[in-house]
Amino acid sequence: MTAGWISRQRHLLDFALSSLGRRRGKNLGLLAVYTLVVFVLASVMLFSHAIRHEARLVLKDSPEVVVQKLVAGRHDLIPAGHLEAIRGVRGVRAAEGRLWGYLFDPAAAANYTLMVPRDQPPAPGTALIGSGVAAVRDAAPGDTLSFRAHDGQLVQFTVAGTLERDSALVSADLFLVSEADFRRLFGVPEGRFTDIVASVRNPREIRTVAEKIDAALPDTRIILRDEILRTYDSVFDWREGMLLVLLSGAILAFGIFAWEKASGLSAEERREIGILKAVGWETSDVIRLKTLEGMVISLTAFLAGYVLGYLHVFHFGAPLFEPVLKGWAVLYPDFRLTPFVDELQVATLFFFTVFPYTVATVVPIWRAATVDPDQVMR
Amino acid sequence: MLFQPAIIALILASAVSTLMLASSLPFVVRVLRRWDMASGAETQLEMERRTYLVATLLKLVLVAQGAALVLFVFNADRMASLFTGAMCAVGTLKVDRWGFPALYLHMAVFFLSAFWLVLNHVDNLGWDYPLIRLKYAALLGLAPVVAVAGGVQLAYFLGLRADVITSCCSTLFSGNGITVTSNALAAMPHGVALGLLAAGLAAVAASGAHFLLRGSGGVVHALASAAVLGIGLAAVVSTISVYVYELPHHHCPFCLLKREYGHVGYALYLPLFLGTVCGVGGGIAARTRRHPSLALAAPRAARRLVGVSLACFAAFGVVALWLVLRSHLILFEAAP
Amino acid sequence: MIRLTDVRKAFNQGRHNEFWALKGIDLRLAAGAVTVFRGPSGSGKTTLLTMVGALARPTSGRVHLEERDISAMPERFLTEIRRSTFGFVFQNFNLIKGLSVVENVMIPAYPVGLPHGRLKARAMDLLERLEMADKAEARAEWLSGGEAQRAAIARALINDPRVLIADEPTANLDSERSAQFLSIVAGLKRDGRTLLMTSHDPMVAEAAVVDRVVSLRDGRQVEAR
Numbered sequence: 003m004t005a006g007w008i009s010r011q012r013h014l015l016d017f018a019l020s021s022l023g024r025r026r027g028k029n030l031g032l033l034a035v036y037t038l039v040v041f042v043l044a045s046v047m048l049f050s051h052a053i054r055h056e057a058r059l060v061l062k063d064s065p066e067v068v069v070q071k072l073v074a075g076r077h078d079l080i081p082a083g084h085l086e087a088i089r090g091v092r093g094v095r096a097a098e099g100r101l102w103g104y105l106f107d108p109a110a111a112a113n114y115t116l117m118v119p120r121d122q123p124p125a126p127g128t129a130l131i132g133s134g135v136a137a138v139r140d141a142a143p144g145d146t147l148s149f150r151a152h153d154g155q156l157v158q159f160t161v162a163g164t165l166e167r168d169s170a171l172v173s174a175d176l177f178l179v180s181e182a183d184f185r186r187l188f189g190v191p192e193g194r195f196t197d198i199v200a201s202v203r204n205p206r207e208i209r210t211v212a213e214k215i216d217a218a219l220p221d222t223r224i225i226l227r228d229e230i231l232r233t234y235d236s237v238f239d240w241r242e243g244m245l246l247v248l249l250s251g252a253i254l255a256f257g258i259f260a261w262e263k264a265s266g267l268s269a270e271e272r273r274e275i276g277i278l279k280a281v282g283w284e285t286s287d288v289i290r291l292k293t294l295e296g297m298v299i300s301l302t303a304f305l306a307g308y309v310l311g312y313l314h315v316f317h318f319g320a321p322l323f324e325p326v327l328k329g330w331a332v333l334y335p336d337f338r339l340t341p342f343v344d345e346l347q348v349a350t351l352f353f354f355t356v357f358p359y360t361v362a363t364v365v366p367i368w369r370a371a372t373v374d375p376d377q378v379m380r
Numbered sequence: 381m382l383f384q385p386a387i388i389a390l391i392l393a394s395a396v397s398t399l400m401l402a403s404s405l406p407f408v409v410r411v412l413r414r415w416d417m418a419s420g421a422e423t424q425l426e427m428e429r430r431t432y433l434v435a436t437l438l439k440l441v442l443v444a445q446g447a448a449l450v451l452f453v454f455n456a457d458r459m460a461s462l463f464t465g466a467m468c469a470v471g472t473l474k475v476d477r478w479g480f481p482a483l484y485l486h487m488a489v490f491f492l493s494a495f496w497l498v499l500n501h502v503d504n505l506g507w508d509y510p511l512i513r514l515k516y517a518a519l520l521g522l523a524p525v526v527a528v529a530g531g532v533q534l535a536y537f538l539g540l541r542a543d544v545i546t547s548c549c550s551t552l553f554s555g556n557g558i559t560v561t562s563n564a565l566a567a568m569p570h571g572v573a574l575g576l577l578a579a580g581l582a583a584v585a586a587s588g589a590h591f592l593l594r595g596s597g598g599v600v601h602a603l604a605s606a607a608v609l610g611i612g613l614a615a616v617v618s619t620i621s622v623y624v625y626e627l628p629h630h631h632c633p634f635c636l637l638k639r640e641y642g643h644v645g646y647a648l649y650l651p652l653f654l655g656t657v658c659g660v661g662g663g664i665a666a667r668t669r670r671h672p673s674l675a676l677a678a679p680r681a682a683r684r685l686v687g688v689s690l691a692c693f694a695a696f697g698v699v700a701l702w703l704v705l706r707s708h709l710i711l712f713e714a715a716p
Numbered sequence: 717m718i719r720l721t722d723v724r725k726a727f728n729q730g731r732h733n734e735f736w737a738l739k740g741i742d743l744r745l746a747a748g749a750v751t752v753f754r755g756p757s758g759s760g761k762t763t764l765l766t767m768v769g770a771l772a773r774p775t776s777g778r779v780h781l782e783e784r785d786i787s788a789m790p791e792r793f794l795t796e797i798r799r800s801t802f803g804f805v806f807q808n809f810n811l812i813k814g815l816s817v818v819e820n821v822m823i824p825a826y827p828v829g830l831p832h833g834r835l836k837a838r839a840m841d842l843l844e845r846l847e848m849a850d851k852a853e854a855r856a857e858w859l860s861g862g863e864a865q866r867a868a869i870a871r872a873l874i875n876d877p878r879v880l881i882a883d884e885p886t887a888n889l890d891s892e893r894s895a896q897f898l899s900i901v902a903g904l905k906r907d908g909r910t911l912l913m914t915s916h917d918p919m920v921a922e923a924a925v926v927d928r929v930v931s932l933r934d935g936r937q938v939e940a941r
Contacts, residue, residue, distance in 0.1 A: 012832065013832070236462055239383065239462075240384075246385050270813070280810070282795060282824040283823075283826070289436055346386060346451075349447070353392070353447070353451065358392075361400075364440060372432065374772065375772070376766040379766055417790075422726070422775075
């Protein structure tokens with residue numbers, strides 16, 4: 003590339019910027035709409051990606067294999083005897099029973115997730131609670147919370163502390179109790195667990211191990227972490243894709259808007275292009291000029307829209323999506339997503355916004371650029 | 381079908397590219413039948429004006445397809461988590477028989493539209509549109525390729541179902557996999573692959589230098605460039621990737637693009653692709669100098685293209701050599 | 717240096733309002749001379765200027781610049797020739813509003829790709845010679861008629877063309893300004909440039925500096941002086 007080429011591009015860019023500045027009103031309007039489109043799409047994408055990321059964080063610590071007992075196709079308590087059978091399968095490193103369930107609290111009209119943690123369970127009579135629980139019950143360490151057990155008697159818990167975790171989505175509704183309290187509250191007999199989790203020595207053998215467990219314990223259902231991950235991924239992808247299809251109407255409208263803006267040349271603009279061509283600009287110079295103008299607008303709108311979307315989702319907790327979220331669980335509205343940016347997603351967003359804009363403006367730009375140079379003399 | 385944003389974007393890109401080309405076909409036919417440079421009639425002036433639109437559309441198609449090629453590979457890699465057994469893009473592409481054809485067609489569209497733009501550029505250098513019929517006839521050939529590429533890609537995406545069990549690169553390329561072509565590439569002995577690559581690069585360098593000095597043999601350089609594209613890709617799959625991963629049986633051409641390997645794949649593929657575009661383009665440009673109006677301009681353009689292609693292939697060679705040298709993996713024992 | 721052979725130009729060809737603006741012009745224009753095209757409006761003199769100045773292609777006939785046939789050239793090359801050979805001063809000057817005078821002057825040189833500094837120095841030099849240096853940073857729309865014309869002349873000269881083409885240069889000027897314009901023309905002629913003008917102002921047609929007057933009527937040449 004020669005120096006002449008570079009200074010030519012510089013002149014064109016200079017002229018493009020001043021030309022945009024001279025039609026500030028029109029271009030600011032376009033920029034605002036463009037930014038809005040990028041903002042909405044960026045928010046949707048960032049939000050669904052962040053949720054997916056969140057889910058992955060949660061599942062990272064979750065067990066590789068979960069074994070549940072089925073009775074008539076429904077989930078039932080699993081007997082402790084199954085533990086030995088599972089530990090006996092080759093390739094299983096460890097297996098243990100878990101106790102967990104949901105508790106509806108009429109005082110807060112909310113569901114809590116009750117769990118007996120595997121290590122360091124709270125002392126009997128005390129509980130560790132998630133931030134969401136603490137918020138709805140306005141509870142601080144030392145306070146007492148009481149619930150009705152399965153037999154109608156009151157069970158009391160002293161709050162021993164609240165949970166802080168890197169993912170608020172997971173821990174907000176947690177309510178950690180001791181094994182004895184859990185069994186008393188729900189009437190789960192000794193020797194029974196909610197389900198059994200197992201870890202596998204060699205990750206490549208997970209599938210084989212699962213098949214063996216299935217063969218040894220025909221009354222159980224086996225859930226693999228990878229399967230959950232895959233399901234989450236495809237479910238969220240699908241949701242995001244669905245939203246994009248719904249929003250494609252908006253993209254189309256935006257394309258038409260851009261087309262109209264680009265083809266609705268004012269008499270002044272036509273005259274200007276005519277002058278440029280008459281004094282020695284070539285059609286492709288004008289096309290380049292108009293393309294540069296479009297690029298400046300596109301990049302500005304993309305950057306602004308993306309930053310706004312980022313702030314919206316990660317700093318303001320996506321208030322525009324709050325209604326959707328509220329339907330999910332009462333305790334969730336106040337969580338903050340972990341910021342997460344992904345190259346593929348940025349590239350896709352670019353495709354969804356800049357590409358339609360560019361396509362919509364090609365023909366109008368060409369029309370404008372092929373104004374007859376002799377029209378200024380007529 | 382998987383309803384994914386990137387997939388929708390890719391389908392959108394091919395659909396729009398196909399539409400843009402299809403919509404210019406009536407004009408192409410008109411040019412082939414009615415073009416008369418000597419005429420000053422308004423219909424002729426109108427046609428000349430339309431050529432600017434077609435050229436701009438093709439530029440847009442090239443940019444879109446280039447971006448789509450990257451997005452396609454990127455997305456295939458990302459989707460691997462959806463398929464049991466797939467660990468990277470190869471696994472995703474192996475899900476059904478349309479995956480790899482879709483990739484190859486993407487590449488074909490990219491190269492063909494780049495060649496067309498070279499032809500267009502050279503044509504614009506002549507004062508009488510010397511190549512106008514040739515380049516518009518070429519469009520008649522390019523349009524179906526773009527359409528078929530879009531169709532195959534659509535078939536691939538429509539056939540995707542999450543959790544289809546597929547094989548991945550470790551088994552696919554390990555020598556006992558299923559496909560013939562990829563396997564033949566992967567099974568190529570390291571010495572043969574590197575030897576062929578060195579020979580190919582030498583041929584490119586020799587033919588390019590000869591062209592720059594003597595001004596002849598542009599077509600030889602074009603053929604050598606096209607050959608190096610194939611040899612280079614084969615060498616990447618069979619040998620260079622092994623050096624990068626430092627695993628004797630990992631032959632994946634896509635993992636190179638990942639962050640884990642410092643995106644080093646871009647440093648290999650970009651010069652290789654650009655070098656091929658410029659090398660073949662230089663040959664195309666050199667062929668056109670028999671037109672009187674291009675007698676001066678075409679050789680000049682061809683020299684510039686060949687120069688760029690030489691620089692690109694040199695860059696590719698240097699990067700490949702560096703990857704081999706810095707690797708801790710030893711495939712060849714030093715001669716006694 | 718410019719030769720026209722049987723040049724014809726049609727507008728709206730093949731439609732019901734087809735109109736032939738030029739109906740066969742044969743003309744030779746000498747280098748270094750000042751030529752005025754005269755005729756009533758609609759006589760085709762402006763259309764003729766666009767053919768001569770490579771702004772448009774004739775529907776039929778040939779236009780030669782030196783030995784080169786430019787009548788069937790694609791726009792791309794026509795533009796290059798126009799940019800390097802011809803400078804234009806339009807009837808209503810056609811400066812771009814919102815830009816400063818010096819920016820307006822530089823515009824024709826942008827596609828050439830000169831470094832910005834050198835280009836600006838050349839533009840300032842031209843403005844200086846036309847006594848417009850103090851207005852260089854003024855917005856184009858703030859200029860008076862005479863100033864706008866001198867800015868337009870500077871713009872026409874930025875690529876150092878051999879031929880300057882002016883369309884009705886005195887139509888928007890009073891007599892004093894017209895006289896000033898003619899003295900600029902005399903200066904350009906002394907520099908060795910060729911000047912082509914259309915005008916129905918007798919003051920221009922009868923000026924001493926003019927070498928030749930070509931009269932047109934209904935797209936045909938009627939007499940020549």
